[in-house]
Amino acid sequence: MNHSSSSHTASANKTAFPIAIKVIMIDLDGTLLDTAEDLALAANLMLKDLGMPEQSTATIRSYIGKGIQKLVKRTLTGQLDAEPDAALFAKALPIYEQHYANNLSINTRPYAGVVEGIQLMQQAGYKLACITNKAEAFTLPLLHATGLFNKFEIVLSGDSLPKKKPDPMPLTHICKYFDAQPHEALLIGDSLNDAIAGRAAGCHVFCVPYGYNEGRDVYELDCDAIVDTLVDATKLIKSIA
Numbered sequence: 001m002n003h004s005s006s007s008h009t010a011s012a013n014k015t016a017f018p019i020a021i022k023v024i025m026i027d028l029d030g031t032l033l034d035t036a037e038d039l040a041l042a043a044n045l046m047l048k049d050l051g052m053p054e055q056s057t058a059t060i061r062s063y064i065g066k067g068i069q070k071l072v073k074r075t076l077t078g079q080l081d082a083e084p085d086a087a088l089f090a091k092a093l094p095i096y097e098q099h100y101a102n103n104l105s106i107n108t109r110p111y112a113g114v115v116e117g118i119q120l121m122q123q124a125g126y127k128l129a130c131i132t133n134k135a136e137a138f139t140l141p142l143l144h145a146t147g148l149f150n151k152f153e154i155v156l157s158g159d160s161l162p163k164k165k166p167d168p169m170p171l172t173h174i175c176k177y178f179d180a181q182p183h184e185a186l187l188i189g190d191s192l193n194d195a196i197a198g199r200a201a202g203c204h205v206f207c208v209p210y211g212y213n214e215g216r217d218v219y220e221l222d223c224d225a226i227v228d229t230l231v232d233a234t235k236l237i238k239s240i241a
């Protein structure tokens with residue numbers, strides 16, 4: 001079977017396509033929705049309120065992946081894993097959350113192929129879930145604002161369970177919810193957090209090249225395929241739902 005429409009990684013040679021899938025779990029930031037502009041706007045409004053210099057959208061974009069609190073810490077320190085002054089962080093987080101809540105879907109849009117791809121998945125009968133590290137307070141209104149909320153039977157946000165990606169907990173929860181074996185489930189995401197969570201849960205993982213991946217090269221991720229769009233993802237799977 002020629003996968004010309006979807007370039008995939010070397011590891012894909014060990015994967016027999018099409019993969020028999022019951023459940024498709026889709027990541028939000030960088031996979032379903034291009035949220036970087038609005039996340040960066042809120043970050044710069046926060047920095048302005050704190051009397052700190054603004055940062056480029058590209059820089060803030062490289063901070064996305066491990067939830068809002070981590071995004072704020074990275075923005076305050078300019079590093080991926082440094083801890084900011086505790087008092088500054090305690091002051092900055094609510095400021096960020098207010099600005100993001102006020103500017104949730106100014107420039108946020110579904111990526112090309114997302115609406116069409118989800119439609120194909122629904123028509124094929126797959127069970128659909130959204131798994132994101134974004135806090136629920138932002139995830140649900142954003143999915144409503146972009147018309148995607150009712151596409152998913154279940155939505156797990158970064159604060160829905162005690163653990164978030166790259167921990168496998170949300171994926172394992174979804175598999176149990178749909179009574180699916182891990183190898184019957186596919187996670188489609190854009191970052192290391194998705195690839196690690198998917199592998200740890202024993203699920204299949206496709207990555208999209210247009211997301212954020214904390215500034216890393218998506219082609220270095222251990223996934224079963226790199227798919228250019230969600231439509232292309234449907235060409236590598238078959239439904240056993």
Ligand SMILES: O=C(O)COP(=O)(O)O
Binds near residue numbers: 064068
């Ligand atoms: O909120 C984030 O930092 C990233 O969220 P995601 O899991 O939807 O990519």
Ligand SMILES: [Mg+2]
Binds near residue numbers: 190
């Ligand atoms: Mg993502």
